[in-house]
Amino acid sequence: MTPLWSLPPSPTQVLAGIGGAIVVYFLGLWVYRLTLHPLAKYPGPFLYKLTDWSLIIQCYQGNRHLHHLRDHEKYGPIVRIGPNTLSFNTETALNAIYGSKKVNVRKTGMYITMDAGAGALSTHTEVDKEKHAYRRRVMSHAFSDNALRSAEPFILDNINIFCNLMAPKEKGAWSEAKDMSQWCAWLGFDIMGDLAFGKRFRCLESEEHRYTSRTTITGSKFIYWFSYLPCAWLCRLFITSPLLSLLFGQMAKDLAHLVYYADEQVRIRTSELTKSEKSGEKTAPRKDSMHYIIEARDPETGKSLTNQELTADSMLLIGAGSDTVATSMASCLFYLLHNPTVLKKVTTEVRSTFTSIADIRVGPKLTSCTYLQACLEEVLRITPPVPSHLPREVLPGGLGLDGEYIPAGTIVGVPAYSIHHNPTYYPDPWAFTPERWLVDPAGTGVTAAQVELAQRAFCPFSLGSRGCIGKFLAYMEFKLFMAHLLYRFDIKEGEEKVGGGGKEGLERGRERSDEFQMDDAFAVLRNGPMVRFRAV
């Protein structure tokens, strides 16, 4: 008789064997992650310790920032938010991870997927430190003092168009209510068009480019959770293929549209530059951001950036340059409408500083509006437009953080939304209090040490060599926008209610009606406030 073990296994036995091996593998992996893993000692929700899927689901649902905050409130300043990932909630960790060029970390692989549609890495997603330094140098010309000075008239033109569109038809009347999330997104897109591509997209006045303006966020939402998938390294090859659109529907189509659009802008801009070179035009076209990027040559190789790299940077400027500022503008209007005393104070400051609309420009008068500046800091604190954990991988040799030794391969980060609501740095963190940024205004008792501590934990633009290159431009746009609007108009909420706030019955963390709600998509989706304007 043939012994049983020498018979070939049946298909059912093979399948059962494979199934059993998978179960044993995962059980072993989970037991390891819970017990012997170097991060096993750190607290955090049970599921997070086993798998990264909780994080992917949060990215998909847009509530990752809410989870970060809740986890830190429950587990303390260091939380294990994935099998291999730690989240910190201290200013010391913030400055150590992001603040120094020499720190032993780099951006993680998820960034590589973020720009996969373009077929190359952008300045934002380049992981290699040396390559990034070159890309950053190239881009920094577009953000020099000179470049910012030459950008001002274009910003003002767009703000002026925005204000004219907000003005009610009759003198003394209130305008109809307008959704500021939408209108500010269009304004942000038009400003970005002028500054990055030397061209007005006219989202404020026409439908033509509004779809693309929307896709900067919907496309970002898709690529956000997608970049964290365990198989992202494989899927990135098909990111703009019809197959992904078939599988993931409109959001994948939106991303593909964005890539196509960014590429088209590069082709148009490159051909304009080539034409003007060939015709030997004496008066060079204005140097917009893409001009610097297209013309750059590597000092060692003499090579320019590839077409794919140009598309990736073009996508970056479209996304980063338009929507982040728009979120801040909408949030600022939301908080001013919810805080009438602040609204009155900042309006009085603006109207008593400037003598005409033409007077509202970058310069000493705008700088003297310290309460306006404090309102902007407070908006960026309470609604950071990039609210969640920006992942950095610890390199061989490890890293010391807050007295802990963090081994190589661990992913670390500090979520802006959590640290910005940490009462150690921001007492009464849910209150919109511009005064916290000013040393003792009108006897509030705020000390220089408190302001300094608040500044050390402040990170809407992240920090250091990977921090936002557009920070000063963003402040400039934001300040000019608010000063013009408050100078020209009284504002009030629409009868439909302000909109944009939380509500009882929404998910945990979204109950506060006086908190401007964000749907985290790396950048953020949002609604409202609905605002009415009356010309002064």
Ligand code: HEM
């Ligand atoms: C309120 C407005 C803005 C906020 C809150 C913001 C925030 C940020 C943050 C947090 C990062 C780092 C992201 C990371 O580490 O993954 C970043 C990077 C970047 N931002 Fe902004 N940003 C704003 C406006 C702008 C504007 C107006 C531009 C340009 C037109 C811009 C261009 C960039 C670029 C190019 C990077 C990549 C820098 C690098 O990696 O070297 N941003 N921004």
